[in-house]
Amino acid sequence: MYLGIDIGTSAVKLVCADTDCILATSSVGIKTSSLQPGWSEQHPDLWWQATRDALRMLADKIKLSEVKAIGLSGQMHGAVMLDRDLRPIRPAILWNDSRATFECDELRMTQPQIGQIAGVLPLPGFTAPKIAWLKKHEPxxxxxxxHILLPKDYIGLRLHGELATDTSDAAGTMWFDQASRSWHVGIAEDTGVSPDWLPQVFDGHRVVGAVTAQAAAESGLKSGVPVVAGGGDAATGAISLGATEPGRGFISLGTSGQLFVADRKYKPNPERYVHAFAHTLPERWYQMAAMLNGARPISWIGGQLGLSASEVVALAETVRGDRVPIFLPYLTGERSPLGDPHIRACFFGLEDSTTRADICRSVLESVAFCFADAAQSFGDTMGSLSELAAIGGGAQSDLLLKLIATATDKPIVRSEGAETGPAYGAARLAACGDGAVAISDLAFQPPTTDRFEPAEMALLFERLAQFRRLYAAIKNVS
Known part of the structure; x- marks a missing residue:
């Protein structure tokens, strides 16, 4: 039995699995703080406490003593800053934090080829500009x-005591040379980072340590259990779906949204903010559009209206008219394909007759429109994909998957265990590290449970055109 731990933005999720199926799951919610506009932070110790709580919940379903190996997954790009005693200096600055915009401009000037080296142009969500901001504003x-770690690697540190990361999480820092799969000294130094602050990089299936006696006492896990490096949530989500080879892709609908296409070659396309990153497996890369606003706008509008996410979707399903307003869902700016940390959300076209159901429908449609823009930014690459799998909490909505299939003109399939993707992928990497499965076995695609074909929806495409015109009209409004 293998354990996958996923440090998400809204929850820590755990999966116990054998080599081919999920046996048990648990989840504990965590909150984000925003002390100033554009800020997004979490204290790393919240992740460790939530992990311990989730392990206690899991222990009611399975025997933790039977776990053979552990894999890690987590939100990418977060800056976990440690002192010499390996304690957090301050709360971690997260992927959806937009404070370091000026530092991104500086990095473009000092490293004009950074898009080709790091696989994407500088944006404040990445790790590197956050440290440059820290140097300037919190001396x-x-x-x-x-020491600097990524979120999942802090949990690794608490489990096994080592400073380690994997290629996919290193790829999302902007310090990583994607082609050579190693730290780029020049970019590190230009953001005020000494290379020896950065952790050692491993492929995701490699064992990097073992559960210590102290971690065992705190968590209920057995001392000595091997821990593999794991991967960033995009890469582990890919592992859960077998998206390790060319011609395979998926969408992820968590707090953020992702459109991911696997490859065996490094293919940077920085001008469209398509991320070209190293995969967590050797000799593999991927292209990805990363949207800061995946399923998050659905939970956000639910919070404003006093509805659960499922109630938002149910209300949206009742709307069939042509007077649905347009919603720009950019609650925290946007990354792909806009590269715009300053844009914010808004509704357009509200009328006296607008209902809560109309508003819910407009929010769901906006998520689909973001994926349409992302698919467009990939150009010809999308033609190689016969379909896109879907994972994440938002993948439970039939309506949302139907809208995305239509807006992107790609069939969307839902597979077994879709809601637990990254955690299950981490468990699969643990099984690989333990020798129970080979790297080639990680290309296994789980059975499809549902399929959503593009539909004829003329009104949806009219609103998509309005959505794009609306962004163009207000992007310079501050």
Whole structure:
């Protein structure tokens, strides 16, 4: 039995699985703080506490002593800053934090080829500009800085005591040379980072440590259990679906949204903010559009209206008219394909007759429109895909998957265990590290449970055109 731990933005999710199926799951929610506009932070110790709580929940379903190996997954790009005693200096700055815009401009000037090296142009969500911001705005904290980790790697540190990451999470920092799969000293130094602050990089299936006696006492896990490097949530989500080879792709509908296409070659396309990153497996890369606003707008509007996410979807399903407003869902700016950290959300076309159901429908449609823009940014690459699998909490909505299939003109399929993707992918990597499965076995695609074909929806495409015109009209409004 293998354990996958996924450190998400809204929850820590755990999966116990054997080599081919999920046996048990648990989840514990976590909250994000935003002390100033554009800020998004979580304290790393919240992740460790949530992991321990989720393990206690899991222990009611399975015997933790039977776990043979552990894999890690997590939200990418977050800056976990540690002192010499390996303690967090401050809360981690997350992927959807937009404070470091000026530092991105500086990095473009000092490293004009950075898009080709790092696989994408600088944006404030990435790790590197966050440290440049820290040096400028929090010099006392910067002076204490001795080590930098990614979110899942902090959980790794608490489990096995080592400073380690994997190629896919390293890829999302902007310090990684994607072609050579190694840290780029020049980019690190230009953001105020000493290369020896960065962790050692491993392929995701490699064992990097074992559960310590202290971690065992705190977590209920057995001491000595091997822990593999794992991967960023995009890469582990890909593992859960077998998206390790060319011609395979998927969409992820968590707090953020992702459109992911696997490849055996490094193919940067920075001008469209298509990320070209190293996969967590050797000799593999991927292209990805990363939207800061995946299924998050659905839970956001639910919070405003006093509805659950499922109730938002149910209301949206009742709307069939042509007077649905247009919603720009950019609650925290947008990354792919706009590269615009300043844009914010808005409704257009509200009328006296607009209902809660109309608003819910407009929010669901906006998520589909973001994926349409993402698919367009890939150009001819999309033609090689016969379909896109879907994972994440938002993948449970039939209506949303139907809208995305139509807006992108690609069939969308839902597979077994779709809602647990990254955690299950981490468990699969653990099984590979333990020798129970080979790397080639990670290309296995789980059975499809549902399929959604593009439909004839003329009104939807009219609103998509309005959506694009609306962004163009207000993008310079501050």
């Amino acid at each position: 006392a904290n910067y002076a204490r800085l001795a």
